C-alpha cells in the first residue's frame with residue numbers, strides 16, 4: 476500500500492536562509508536582461524528607464540554608493556536616493572526591467588513581490604528581516620501596493636531602515652509612491668508614513684502600451700449581435716454583404732484550400748461576422764490568418780459582433796513561433812473593422 480501522509484499534520488520549519496533562497500526572479504524572468512528589453516521608439520521614457528537602471532546597477536556595491544557621479548561630484552550633487560521606483564501600466568515591462576536589474580547587480584540580492592516581503596516579515600519578525608536584509612546590496616520589490624494601514628507602517632519602516640543601512644532598493648508599481656493606498660483605506664491618516672516611503676525612491680515613469688499588443692490599432696466599439704445586419708445594410712446600402720457566423724466560417728475554412736480564399740471573397744464588398752471568439756486550434760488560426768490577408772488585400776470592411784480581434788488568438792499563439800503572423804492578422808482585421816464600424820479609410 477502506498478504510504479499516506481497528511482498535509483494537515485505537517486508544520487515545516489523553514490530557516491531564514493531557506494526562505495530567502497526563494498527570493499529570486501521566477502522562471503519566466505530567469506534569463507531576461509536589459510539587452511533583451513526592446514524599448515518602443517515612440518516612447519522615449521522606455522529607453523530612458525533602461526539607461527537609468529543601467530546606471531543604478533553600476534552604482535550598486537560601489538564604496539560611495541553614488542556610482543561614478545557620486546565619486547566625481549561628491550558633495551556638490553544631491554545624493555541619489557537609495558531607491559528607484561518604476562511606475563507604469565500593465566505590460567510595459569516593469570517586471571522584466573526589475574529582474575534585469577537584479578541579474579545585473581552583485582549579491583547578496585533579493586527579488587520578490589510586495590506580498591512576499593510582507594510574508595517574510597510575518598515569518599521572521601520585523602527586526603530579523605531588517606537584520607538579514609541589511610546585509611544585502613539590493614532588494615527588489617515587484618508590484619508595490621498598499622492595501623491596509625498595517626502594511627503601510629511596516630513597509631515604510633522597512634524601506635527607511637534598509638535605505639539607512641545602505642541597501643539599494645528597486646520597486647515596481649502602477650501607482651506613484653505618493654498615491655499608494657489611495658481609495659483603499661484612509662490613506663490620509665498615514666500620509667507621514669507614505670511620505671517617508673516615497674522619500675526613499677526616485678521615480679522612473681514608463682509610458683507605453685502592453686508589449687504583447689504593441690503597435691496594434693484599437694478595436695472599434697462592439698456592435699450588438701442583433702443589430703449587425705441592420706447596421707451593415709444601412710451603412711452599405713446596395714453593396715454585397717457576406718453574412719456569416721464566425722464559428723461556422725472557421726469550420727468552413729478548413730474545408731477550402733487556402734489558395735482559394737481569394738475566390739471565396741469574389742464579389743463580396745463587406746463581411747458581416749457574428750460572434751467572433753478566440754480560435755484555440757493552431758491549424759484553424761493559421762487558416763484565418765490567410766483569410767485576413769485576402770480580406771486586407773481586397774480591402775473588405777468588416778462589421779462584427781463578439782470579441783474584438785485582439786482576442787482572436789490565444790496568448791500562447793501570440794508568444795509562439797508564428798507570433799508575427801498573428802499580430803499582423805490582428806492588426807489587419809482590426810483596421811478593417813475600424814473601417815467597417817467607424818468609417819475609417821485605410822491608407
Ligand SMILES: Nc1ncnc2c1ncn2[C@@H]1O[C@H](COP(=O)(O)OP(=O)(O)O)[C@@H](O)[C@H]1O
Nearest residue numbers: 511512513514564565566567568569570571686
Ligand atoms: N520592451 C520589451 N521588450 C521585450 N520584452 C518585453 C518588453 N516589455 C515587456 N516585455 C515582455 O512582455 C511580458 C510582460 O512584461 P512585464 O515585465 O511582465 O510587464 P509589467 O510588469 O509592466 O506588467 C514579459 O514577458 C516581458 O518579458
Ligand SMILES: [Mg+2]
Nearest residue numbers: 569570571647
Ligand atoms: Mg509586473
